[in-house]
Amino acid sequence: MKESIYQTVCPGCGIGCGLYIREDNQGAVSIDFFKSNPVNLGKLCRFGMKLPHYFSSGAFCKADEPSSMEGAIRDAAARLKGAEKVAMLSVGNTTCEEHMAFERIAKTLGSAVHTGIQAYSKLPPECHSYLEGMPFQDIEKANKIVLFIDPYVQYPLLVRRLLAAKRNNSHIISVGTKELHLADENLSITPNEYSQLGLDSNSVIITDLHPHTDANDIIQLLNLSLETGAKILTMKPFVSSEGVNRISKVKTTSKGLSQMMDEVKKGNIRTLVLLDSDPIELMPDTDETVKSLKKLDNLIVISSRKSPVNEIADVVISTEPLYRKAGTFMNTEGRIQENSGTGVTGINAMSSLNKELGSEEFEYGQLHEQVMAALTNEGQKSGYSKIKNLATAKQCTGGYVLKYLYNPFMWFNQLDDNDFVLINLNMVRSLKLKKGGQISLTSENGNIKMRYRVEGMPDGLILTARKLPIAIAGTTSVKVEGC
Amino acid sequence: MVEVGDRLLGYATDPNVRSKGASGGLVTAVLAAALEKGLVEGVVILKRIDEYEAVPVITDDVQEVLSSGGSMHAVPVNLAKYVVGKKVAMPGKPCDVRGVIEQAKRNSVDLSNTYIVGLNCGGSMHPVLTKEMLIKMYEIDPEDVVGEEIEKGKLIFKTKSGEEKSISIDKLEEEGYGRRESCRYCDVKIPVSADLACGNWGVIGELAGNATFCEVMNEKGKLLLDTAIEAGYVEVRPADEKSISIREKVNSAMLKLGDEWKEKVFDEIPDKDRLKYYIDQFADCIDCGACKEVCPVCSCGPDSKCTMFHSLADNYKMSMYHMVRLLHLSDSCIGCGQCADVCPVDIPVTTIFRRFANPAQKNRNYMPGMDLKRPPFLEVMLK
Numbered sequence: 001m002k003e004s005i006y007q008t009v010c011p012g013c014g015i016g017c018g019l020y021i022r023e024d025n026q027g028a029v030s031i032d033f034f035k036s037n038p039v040n041l042g043k044l045c046r047f048g049m050k051l052p053h054y055f056s057s058g059a060f061c062k063a064d065e066p067s068s069m070e071g072a073i074r075d076a077a078a079r080l081k082g083a084e085k086v087a088m089l090s091v092g093n094t095t096c097e098e099h100m101a102f103e104r105i106a107k108t109l110g111s112a113v114h115t116g117i118q119a120y121s122k123l124p125p126e127c128h129s130y131l132e133g134m135p136f137q138d139i140e141k142a143n144k145i146v147l148f149i150d151p152y153v154q155y156p157l158l159v160r161r162l163l164a165a166k167r168n169n170s171h172i173i174s175v176g177t178k179e180l181h182l183a184d185e186n187l188s189i190t191p192n193e194y195s196q197l198g199l200d201s202n203s204v205i206i207t208d209l210h211p212h213t214d215a216n217d218i219i220q221l222l223n224l225s226l227e228t229g230a231k232i233l234t235m236k237p238f239v240s241s242e243g244v245n246r247i248s249k250v251k252t253t254s255k256g257l258s259q260m261m262d263e264v265k266k267g268n269i270r271t272l273v274l275l276d277s278d279p280i281e282l283m284p285d286t287d288e289t290v291k292s293l294k295k296l297d298n299l300i301v302i303s304s305r306k307s308p309v310n311e312i313a314d315v316v317i318s319t320e321p322l323y324r325k326a327g328t329f330m331n332t333e334g335r336i337q338e339n340s341g342t343g344v345t346g347i348n349a350m351s352s353l354n355k356e357l358g359s360e361e362f363e364y365g366q367l368h369e370q371v372m373a374a375l376t377n378e379g380q381k382s383g384y385s386k387i388k389n390l391a392t393a394k395q396c397t398g399g400y401v402l403k404y405l406y407n408p409f410m411w412f413n414q415l416d417d418n419d420f421v422l423i424n425l426n427m428v429r430s431l432k433l434k435k436g437g438q439i440s441l442t443s444e445n446g447n448i449k450m451r452y453r454v455e456g457m458p459d460g461l462i463l464t465a466r467k468l469p470i471a472i473a474g475t476t477s478v479k480v481e482g483c
Numbered sequence: 484m485v486e487v488g489d490r491l492l493g494y495a496t497d498p499n500v501r502s503k504g505a506s507g508g509l510v511t512a513v514l515a516a517a518l519e520k521g522l523v524e525g526v527v528i529l530k531r532i533d534e535y536e537a538v539p540v541i542t543d544d545v546q547e548v549l550s551s552g553g554s555m556h557a558v559p560v561n562l563a564k565y566v567v568g569k570k571v572a573m574p575g576k577p578c579d580v581r582g583v584i585e586q587a588k589r590n591s592v593d594l595s596n597t598y599i600v601g602l603n604c605g606g607s608m609h610p611v612l613t614k615e616m617l618i619k620m621y622e623i624d625p626e627d628v629v630g631e632e633i634e635k636g637k638l639i640f641k642t643k644s645g646e647e648k649s650i651s652i653d654k655l656e657e658e659g660y661g662r663r664e665s666c667r668y669c670d671v672k673i674p675v676s677a678d679l680a681c682g683n684w685g686v687i688g689e690l691a692g693n694a695t696f697c698e699v700m701n702e703k704g705k706l707l708l709d710t711a712i713e714a715g716y717v718e719v720r721p722a723d724e725k726s727i728s729i730r731e732k733v734n735s736a737m738l739k740l741g742d743e744w745k746e747k748v749f750d751e752i753p754d755k756d757r758l759k760y761y762i763d764q765f766a767d768c769i770d771c772g773a774c775k776e777v778c779p780v781c782s783c784g785p786d787s788k789c790t791m792f793h794s795l796a797d798n799y800k801m802s803m804y805h806m807v808r809l810l811h812l813s814d815s816c817i818g819c820g821q822c823a824d825v826c827p828v829d830i831p832v833t834t835i836f837r838r839f840a841n842p843a844q845k846n847r848n849y850m851p852g853m854d855l856k857r858p859p860f861l862e863v864m865l866k
Contacts, residue, residue, distance in 0.1 A: 005530065005538045020538055033777070033825050035559065036536040036610035043827035046771045156769040159828045163767060181766050420796035435798075451796045 007034065007340035008323040009331070011054070011093060012047035014236030015136075015157045016331025019044060021055065021323040029055050039136070039331060045156035054305070055321050069317065073349055076273075076315045077356030079298040080109060083271040087260055090275035091116045091211065091282070092236075092244035094304060094346070095327025095339065096375065097367040098319075099244045101350040102275045102302070104367075108359040115244050116277065118256025122215035125252050126384045127222055131209060131234045133242055133333040139233065140164040143202040146230075147174045147183065148221065153405055153465050154208065155235050173197060177403065178422065178463060179456035188458055191220040201229035208235035210406055211257035211282055212474050219387045226386060236332050237406075239322075243330030247374045257282055264292045271298040280308040284404055284471045285445070304346065317353070319346030326364055330375050402441060402462045402476045420451040422463040428454055431482035440481040443470040449483055485708050485719065487699050490727055492686060493708075493719035494694045500549055501693060505632075506683040509695035509717055510574050510600050513679065515548040516711035517572045517598055527565050527573035529555060534628045535610035539565050556631055556638075559607040559663055561821045563779035567591050572598035572707070576607070577671040578819035581852020582779025584676055585815050588855060590865040591782040598707055601674025601700075603682025605633050605652075605737055606666030609824070616660035621648050634683075636736075665820030665833045667744040672737045673730075676853050678704035685722060685730030696722055696730055749838060761809075762801045764835050767828045770795060774822035774832050775808065780815040780851065812836055813843040814859040815851045 002025050010017040018037030022030045029052045033042035047054075080086070088106050090099050090113050099113070106113045120128060139145065139161040151158040162172060162182055174183035175197075189196060199205070205221055218234075225232050236242055248254065255263075261279055263269040272293070283289040286308075293299055293312055301313040304325070310316050319325070320343040329337045344364045351361045402421070421439065433439060438449045441462065448470050457463065462478065470476065485491065494507030504511040514526045528551040529537035537558045542548060562573050563582025568591070575583065580601050586592040608616075614625040621640055630641040637649040638661065655661035674680050678701055685696040697719065699705050711717045722730075752760050775781055775789060783789075788811065793804035818840075822832035844850065847860050858864030 002543070003540050005540060007532070022538075022540075032538055033560075033773075034536070035824065036533075036557075036614075038611060040827070041609070041611050041824075043825055044771060044773060045769055045827055049771050049773055049776060152767075152769055156771070157827055159767060159769060163829060418795060420794075451794075453796045454798050 005032070005340075006323045009239055009329050009337050009339070010044065010048045010051065011239040011322050012045065012051075013155055014092075014238055014241045014332040015039065015155060016239065016329060016333075016335060016337055017044055017048055017157055018042070018337065019048060019051070021051070028052075039333075039335065039337075040157050043157065043160070055323065069345075069349060070352075072315050072317045073352045073356060076300045076317060076353055079300060079314065080271065080273070080353075080357060083109075083298055085268060085270040086111045086273065087255070087263070087269040087271070088113045088273045088275070089116055089257070089260060089277045089279075090114075090244060091257075091277040092238040092240035092242075093276040094240065094322060095325050095329060096240050096243040096247060096371040097327045097364060098275060098325070098346045098350070099240060099247060100367045100371050100374075101347050101354075101362065102273075103247070103249065104359075104362060105273075105350055105354050105357065108354055108357045112250040112253070113248065113275075114250065114255040114260065115241075115248055116211040116257035116260070116282070117209060117213065117245070117254060118211075118259055119209055119213045119215040119218050120245070120251045121254045121256075122390060123218065123222070124384055124387060126382045127387065128251060129379060129381045130222060130225070130232060130384070131218070132246070133236075133331070134204075134231055134233050135333050135335075136161050138231070139204055139206070140168060140170075142170050142204040142231075144171045144173070144197075144199060144230075145204050145206060146197055146199065147172065147180065148176065148205065148207040148217070149235060150174075150176060150178060150180065150405060151182075151206075152180065158206070158235070177457055177461055186456070191224075194220070194224050197224075199224065199228035199230040201231075203228065203230035204233055205230050206233045206235065208237070208406075209241075210237040212284075212406060216389050219389055222384070223386055226384065234332070239331075240329045242332050242334060243328070243371070243375060246330065246377075247371065261289060261292055264296060267295070270296060271300070272296050273300045273302070274309065274313075275302045276304055278303075278307040278309040284467060284473050284476075286467070286469060287445075288472075302346065302350065317349050319343075319349060326368075328368065328371050328375070336372075336375055400460050400462060400478050400480045402443070402464060402468070402471060402478045404467060404471055404474050405463050405465045406474065418464075418466045420453050422455045422457060423452050424457040424459060424461070425454050426459050427462075427480070428452070431480065433482045438483050440483045441468075441470055442479045442481075443472060443476050445470045445472055445476075485699050485705055485712070487701055487705050489699045490722045491697045491699070491708075491719040492690055492694050492722050492726065493697055493717050494690075496715055496718055497549070503550070503553060505553055506681075506686060506692065507690070507694040509697060509719075510602065510681050511549060511551065512716040513600055513707055513711040514572050514574065515545050516714045516716040517707055518543065518548055519545045519716075520710050520714055522706065522710055523570050523572045523596075523598060525569060525571045527562050527571055529558060529560070531555070534631070535613060535625070541565065541569065541571060553630070556606075556633065557608045557610045557613040559609060559820065559824060561777070561779040561819050563592075564777075566597050567782075570596040572600065574600050574602055575674065575677060576602055576604040577674040577676075578604075578669070578779070578817055578852075580674045580677045581671065581817040582819065584852045584855065585780035585817065585859075586782055588859060588864045589782040589862075594855070598703055599674075599677040599679075600707065601677025601680045603673050603680070603684055603734075604666075604669075605672060606662030606669065608660075608662055612660055616655060616658075620650055620655060620658065620660060623648060663820050663824070664748065664831070665818050665823065665837075668741050668748055668837075669818060670738060670741055670745075671850075671853075672734050672741075673698075675700060678707055682730075684733040685726040685728075687726060687729060696726060748834060749841065752838075761805075761835070764830060765801055765805045768802065768805070768830060769828055770802070770804070771827055772804075773825040773827065777821040777825050778812070779819060779821060780812070780817060809836065809839045811861070813840045814849065814861045816840040817852045
């Protein structure tokens with residue numbers, strides 16, 4: 001009847017919700033509520049409630065077999081020695097200590113760890129510190145809040161902060177594609193019209209920064225902040241996004257995920273090493289991504305969970321599940337959080353790999369010290385000047401557009417009933433869709449029939465919170481029919 | 484040997500357990516004896532993380548039980564679901580006990596295998612609000628707190644330096660602190676449906692603060708207490724009339740206060756506004772399902788009516804999930820507050836469910852979780 005309890009952080013996004021994972025002596029996992037946690041008071045969203053599914057999907061069991069682990073490390077080292085055109089990716093989906101260990105291997109290889117967010121490299125470095133988080137409590141004190149995200153779908157634990165702000169008489173404006181219940185105003189405006197928002201230094205702009213964020217969107221908001229004095233809260237998609245971006249040594253030259261996949265496709269990257277980062281989950285076009293990854297000479301995965309990329313990797317170094325790891329996270333508001341777990345399988349595996357590659361071993365304690373030094377280093381914010389817009393790729397316009405509401409929780413192929421698209425009432429009427437019926441969507445990637453839900457949205461737009469196989473990018477032109 | 488119906492004053496014989504446990508450590512010692520003597524295979528304890536945080540765990544280690552004593556008003560968990568399918572003993576507030584009995588009605592808990600030592604409860608508090616209250620109202624650093632107690636309508640905190648500060652619960656609640664809303668209007672303060680009903684109400688004179696008033700509610704309670712006495716874990720003596728009367732007086736005062744809160748919280752909503760009220764309340768729901776997961780009386784499992792009739796693709800103005808649950812829980816909701824505690828968008832779920840359940844349960848003179856004699860009015864009782 002012995003149970004083990006781990007105090008940990010939900011890996012669903014960068015909010016950093018605290019929770020307990022209960023593991024019984026049969027290995028069954030369940031969640032428990034960490035009610036004194038200041039980030040979330042123990043409250044969890046749909047993803048958090050389904051964490052037992054996330055943690056029970058298993059490939060990490062291999063780590064319990066030393067011979068398999070040693071073999072994987074030797075195999076990885078053999079492939080990396082003399083490998084050319086090596087790239088490394090860690091989006092921040094594990095502890096900061098493991099990320100730091102990954103950085104050590106990168107140094108040994110003469111390579112660099114990319115976090116997959118290209119927007120950083122497109123922005124002047126003096127802007128980077130303005131994209132660091134701010135305390136969530138400050139949201140509740142703002143006079144005006146402008147949302148460039150859908151908190152209900154993308155960052156659900158923000159909703160309670162926004163509702164608290166409303167109770168404090170804050171005025172909430174949603175600038176986006178879907179009407180939000182909590183917003184006092186729902187606007188569909190272009191950047192040239194942002195002056196209508198009437199922001200000042202007591203306002204907060206909430207947006208997010210993820211692997212597919214268009215740097216221009218961030219530039220426009222940084223300029224808006226500069227003009228009005230409004231603060232920016234940049235939500236991040238992974239449990240350690242904030243931490244790894246503060247640790248990252250190559251922010252100014254950081255490659256975006258799409259850019260990396262493009263280089264893989266063109267043969268400019270021949271060996272790819274991934275730390276708890278799966279491009280197959282993260283890229284909109286699954287088939288195209290698999291095809292590109294199969295062109296690599298070496299695909300080496302260090303992972304604590306089962307994910308699609310493990311299936312096609314040349315080597316998988318499997319580590320313990322996240323909740324059992326010793327380590328530190330930093331959430332979007334810049335709060336340092338620590339796991340109660342003591343597992344160092346991942347750290348030790350990377351240490352052994354580093355040794356096999358001819359460099360020195362390292363221990364958890366050293367990495368933790370380095371992490372804490374990096375995370376607690378309060379750099380001075382220097383001012384920035386108005387930033388010029390970058391040239392943009394051609395956007396999908398006209399006809400019907402399928403837009404992927406970039407939802408962190410859907411990346412992990414969770415059991416979920418988001419198997420529908422959002423459309424407006426005009427589209428239902430023009431296509432004569434029936435209650436309980438389906439809409440047929442066709443792109444150059446094929447056809448899919450989906451259930452639909454009616455929302456207040458612009459004409460011609462179809463939103464999905466689930467990555468659909470017909471998508472070729474974040475927005476995809478589609479033909480629609482009733483069925 | 485004790486008898487069913489006995490009202491006793493008792494304490495742990497081990498001085499360490501007596502001083503560490505709340506009110507003389509009787510509850511801790513009874514649970515440890517039940518484990519030691521093989522009445523149960525495990526005991527549900529709260530594994531203390533700090534003054535404001537503890538996690539329920541089931542242990543088969545007697546020493547772990549003995550070191551788990553101490554009251555934790557700022558840890559508002561309901562333990563009912565932890566005993567499902569197990570042969571265990573547990574301490575429990577009245578809402579914990581009521582949850583276990585509702586599970587037993589649906590054959591999810593075998594009461595013949597489950598021993599419950601009930602604890603009087605005037606209410607529990609939310610940990611984060613409690614910390615904020617300590618700073619603002621008590622001017623105490625939450626990290627300095629080493630103990631807390633509710634006595635004579637006051638909430639008392641003890642600090643590392645030995646200082647004690649008390650403020651009346653009424654004053655705290657006027658300021659938005661103090662007990663959780665569901666605790667304020669709760670209508671069971673003494674856990675009469677447990678096997679033993681224990682607490683410090685009625686413990687006076689030289690025993691005040693280091694003994695427990697214990698009422699033996701049934702044969703299982705008698706077995707629990709006899710086992711602990713025979714094992715030398717506890718000593719008891721009959722409570723005198725004064726103790727009994729004080730305990731009753733405290734209970735009556737708490738219930739009266741609860742009725743006053745009920746009046747305040749459940750103000751009348753005109754018929755024409757009622758539908759809008761329910762739609763508005765649930766409008767920000769993010770479909771996490773936590774309210775069902777945590778509900779101590781829900782025994783439906785993952786594929787239940789509320790989830791199967793509901794889809795995120797629906798265009799209903801109020802989700803079928805909530806509509807089904809409002810109806811389904813109208814005969815079994817015990818108002819424990821767990822659903823409101825875990826709601827990620829702070830919907831006052833318990834209050835909404837009580838609004839629906841109060842008239843239904845009142846009309847049928849039915850209080851869920853009190854005994855196995857009456858079946859739920861919407862379901863067949865499997866037990």
